[in-house]
Amino acid sequence: MSSGSSYRLTRNDDRVIVHFDYDCFYASVFEAENPSLKSQPLAVQQKQIIVTCNYEARRRGLHKLQLITEAKRVCPDAIILLGEDLTRFRDASKSLYNYLRAFSWSDEVEKLGFDEVWMDVTALIDYNIEILNNNDLHNSFFCTSKVDPTQGFSYDATKIAGHSYPASADVESLLASAEDRQLTLRLLLGSHLAQHIRFDLEEHRNYTATVGVGTSKLISKLVGNLNKPRGQTTLLPPYRSQSPDDDDDTTITSFLDAHDIGAIPGIGFKVAQKLREHVLERPPEFADGLVYGPTREKVTVGHVRTAPGLDPEKLESLLCGPGMHHGIGLEVYRLIRGIDNSKVKDARNAPQSISIEDSYIKLNTYDQIVRELNDLTKRLIDRMRCDLMYDGDWFATPRRVTLTTRPRPPLNADGTRTRNFQRICKSAPFPLYVLNEIGHAEALANKMVENIYLPLFRQLHPKAKGGWDLSLVNVAVDMIQENRQHGRDISSVFKQQEETRREFERDVLPYVDQTQRTGAPEKYINKVSPEPSRPEVSHLDSNVDEMEEEEDDEEDGEHDQAPTTAFTCDTCGMTIPSFAKTAHDRYHDPD
Ligand code: TTP
Ligand code: MG
DSSP: OOOOOSOOOOOOOSEEEEEEEEHHHHHHHHHOOOGGGGOOOEEOOOOOOEEOOOOOHTTTTTTTEHHHHHHHHHOOEEEEEEEOOOOHHHHHHHHHHHHHHTTSSSSSSSEETEEEEEEHHHHHHHHHTTOOOTTOOEEEEEEOOOOTTEEEEETTTSSSEEESSTTTOOOOHHHTTTTTHHHHHHHHHHHHHHHHHHHHHHHHHHEEEEEEEEESSHHHHHHHHHEEEEEEEEEEOOOOOOOOOTTSSSHHHHHHEEEEEEESOOEEEHHHHHHHHHHHHSOBBTTOOOOOOOOOOOOOOHHHHTTTOOOOOHOOOOOOOOOOOOOHHHHHHHTTOOOOOOOOTTTTTOOEEEEEEEEEEEOOOOHHHHHHHHHHHHHHHHHHHHEEETTEEEEEOOOOOOEEEEEEEOOOOOOOOOOOEEEEEEEEOOOOOOHOOOOOHHHHHHHIIIIIHHHHHHHHOOOTOOOEEEEEEEEEEEEEEEOTTTTTTHHHHHHHHHHHHHHHHHHTGTTTTTOOOSOOGGSOOOEOOOOOOOSOTTOTTTTTOOOOOOOGGGGTTOOOOOOOEEOOOTTTTTTGGGGGHHHHHHHHHHO
């Protein structure tokens, strides 16, 4: 593509990527369990907030991140179900993911949160382009199986399935154009495949989804938003400019240019603010009463893209600063031109770590702590089995377990309490028996707590040192490594585990009672973790493991008043009232 400057950046338009976003996901999970709820206004509650509601409820004035008190006033007959326990949503998400994955030929199927999935379907599309009968495109057959040529569906290869951007696109002339024919055909086939999967999901699993089709993760995610719910949109060519000096005549440009700069995945709140300020030549004004909420003036991608002299170097110097990484200028320069060559991650990519935590208003007796550890560990085991096993085999295994707590400081003499954001943690080698014992997670959790977590807990909190008033407990496994044989032969993993155990016993155990240790390897050192910083550019990276430290526990449940402040989420760009911040953070980082 051309860029209008000396930066001639290459966009890979050879892929077809489909983005799925399930409609009103948590509500749909309840509806799938009980279909009679479908026709009624249904909302899902966490703490004092509605985290989502079905479209019947939205029609009656309910919306995401609304206070329960307001929702009840607006729609008194809404059915409100508790969604605090995320297990059913996680299970549904995993099961739908596996369902979608079965359609893929390359296993490039990437999950973002619970309810979004990207699929790179290039291999399927390329195969079906090869078998197209160009003399009878109206009566085409899309083959969905590599081995069975009769498996698939009929379709008309002269028409797009669902909506397109631009809505007025003339598919016939695009197909007749030497320049655009191939890309149009590939996207057109992508739209039929997306529709087939979407309808299948609806018929067999009772879930509707909103879908976008394009040549990158960025474009497919954004274009889907045009027709919600239960719709799909394909971004059609021309993707390439006729003019060597600018991109104004491409559909990618016209589509992206209209977006608010903060709506682009990958451009966080701080970056967006700096860009707005640069374009306006003054700080942007906020909407009334909202300190961190939406800005009153809309600065679009188009404004930024065409701002004089805003090349990658200028962007870098404009945007660099605390929390920004080197290269942010080029990254933003590329994003606002629709260049996102990031790969759809392989379905077998294991997370680097898995952690489960809870915060507490009062957790100070030994029995309570044992009970909580058992509960958290059971959830950790469920998650490990969900994320690290495929087809009954472990395809990845952790090497380390960690217990983290956040002790609450004692009251000061004047009755106030100093706020504490510091976590302390201790680690041990991952116990091998977890891989073998495939029975009930509960019994295994008890064993892990007995053998691992309680000894770690005693090291972290010798009673003499100020008691056990904890505001947070986190159990985690990390140093997760994928087994090359995808779990069929895990003997190498066992060997590795054994080495780790020996290393631990040799180098660490002699030191565990000392507060200041010397000589033991860094990975086992007793750490005090400071408040972690958030990466600014993160939207398209589903593996970003963000932690937000906050003393939220004491504030929960006291949200009856109307909001006076709002935040713009750094991760998804959504504006959220301050009372919904905890629920929203949990949505991005469910455990
Ligand atoms: P979304 O995809 O934002 O919402 P949705 O699927 O409910 O609705 P839509 O039809 O507009 O796509 O979020 C997915 C789920 O995540 C949602 O069902 C509830 C949950 N969630 C939270 O827990 N907290 C939040 O702040 C948000 C936005 C969602
Ligand atoms: Mg959704």
